Amino acid sequence: MGTPDRPADTAEAERYYSSYSGFVTANGVVPVLHVLFFLFFLGALAGVLRRADGERTGLANTALAGGTVFVALTAAGFTAEVAYPATLMRFDELPFDDQIAPLLLTIAAWFYHYCQVGTAAMIFATSIVAWRTGVLPRWTAVGAVLGVVALLHTWFPLTAALSGLVWIAVIGLVLAIQGAAPTDE
Template identity: 40%
Template sequence: MSDTNVLRVAGLSGILFLILFIPSYLTAPDSPIATSSGQEMLDYFRSRQGEILTFNGIMLIFASFFFLWFLGGLYEMARRAEDGGFGFAPVVLGGGLLFIALMLAGAVAEIAHAATQARFQNFREDEQIGFLSLAMSGWFYRFAFVGIAAMIAATSAGGLRAKLVPAWLAWVGFAVAIVALLRYFGPLGGWLFMSWMLAVSILMIIGALGRPLPAAAREVTPTGG
C-alpha cells in the first residue's frame, strides 16, 4: 500500500471516528443536572440504559479504534514534515493518546451504573452511585481535553514551522486548542475540535497534508553491480 493510500485510510478513519463519537457527545434532554433529585437520577438510568450502553459503550469501542489510525497518520506526517529536526510530533502523539485514554476512562465511569444494572439482576439501584459516576466522568472528559488541546496546538505549531497544515488551519487550530483547554465554553470546545479534525481528515484524504516526501524516499533506484 502506498503512502498516499495509507494517509487516505487515516483520513477516512478520522471521519469514521467522528460519526461514531458524535452520538455520545450529544446531551440527552433529560440528562441529570446539578439540582436533579435522586429519583430523577434513577429514572434517567432506567429510561436511557440502552442508549447509554450503546452510545457511550459499544460505539466508543469502534470510535477509539479509528481514532488511533487517524492519530498514527497525523503523527507520521508531523514526524516527516519535521525532517529529523526537533519538533512537535511527539506532542501530537502524546496528546492524542492522552485524549483517547481519558475519554474512554470517562465513558467507563459514565456507563458504570447502567452496565451494572444491565448485567446483574440482584444489583440494588443507588442514586448516589449515579451522582458519583457522572461527576467522575465529567472530570475525566475535562482532563481528556488537555490531551486534545496539546495535539491540536502541536499540529498547528508544526503547520507554521514545517508546513504540516495550511497556515489558516494552523491559526484556527491555536484558537481551537485554547477553547478546548479552558472548557469554560460548554460543549463549544468539543464541536470546534470535531470541526478541526474533520478538516484535517479531508486534507489527508485529498493528499494535501504535509510536505511531499523527497523522491529518494518514495522510490529506490536500483544500481548496477
C-alpha cells in the same frame, strides 16, 4: 466527546440512566468505534508531522502525546459513564443506587475535562508544525484557536468538545485529500 448531563439531583441521575440497554449501546459500544477511528487518525497525523518536522522540535511527539492523553481519558470517561448502567443490566436484582450513579457521572465529567488538555496540546503542536513547515495547508494553523476553546471545557463543555471534533474532522479531511506526502528518496 462532551460531558454527561449534569443532574441536579439523584432523581435526574436515575432518569439519565433510565434506558439501560439503549444507554449502554449509545455510550458504551458505539464509542469503541470513536476510539478505533481516532487511533488511525492520530497515527496518520503523527506520521505526517514527524516526516515534516523530524526530531528538531519534538512537536510531532507532543501531538502524539496529546492525542494519546485525549483518547485515553475519553475512553476512561466513557467507561465511568457506562459502568453503572452496564452493571444494572448485568445484575437484574440490583436496585438503583442514588449515590453511585452521580459519583460515576461526576468522575466521567472530570475525565472529559482533562482529556481536553490532550486535545489542546495536539492542536497547538500540529498548528505550529503546519505553520512552520507547510506540511498541512497553512490556514490549518488557525485551528490553534480551537485548542484554546478546548481548554475551556470545564465552563463550556459542549462548545469545547465540539471545537475539538471540528478540528479533528477538518484535519482528518485534509489528510485524506492530501494523501501521503512524497518522500525525497
